[in-house]
Amino acid sequence: MAKCSNCGMEVATPRKTWKMAGRPDKMGKRTELTIGLFDCPGCGKTFRKVLKKRKI
Numbered sequence: 001m002a003k004c005s006n007c008g009m010e011v012a013t014p015r016k017t018w019k020m021a022g023r024p025d026k027m028g029k030r031t032e033l034t035i036g037l038f039d040c041p042g043c044g045k046t047f048r049k050v051l052k053k054r055k056i
Contacts, residue, residue: 002036002047002049002051004038004040004042004043004045004047005045005047006040006043006045006047007040007042007043007045009040009041009043011038011039011040011041014036014037014038014049014051015036015037015038015039015046016036016037017034017035017036017037017051018034018035019032019033019034019035020032020033020035021033021056029055029056030055030056031054031055031056032053032054032055032056033050033052033053034050034051034052034053034054035048035049035050036048036049036051
């Protein structure tokens, strides 16, 4: 569940998801982010939200 930053409505399912590798931390490990693209049915705004973070 993601919350719209414009109107505050809860959106259950993302339109699209993808994985992105972040920058390495001090130990050299990278963070893999799973990002979701959501469409708010209340106001029509499209927004992104990080769904999962994982060290790789």
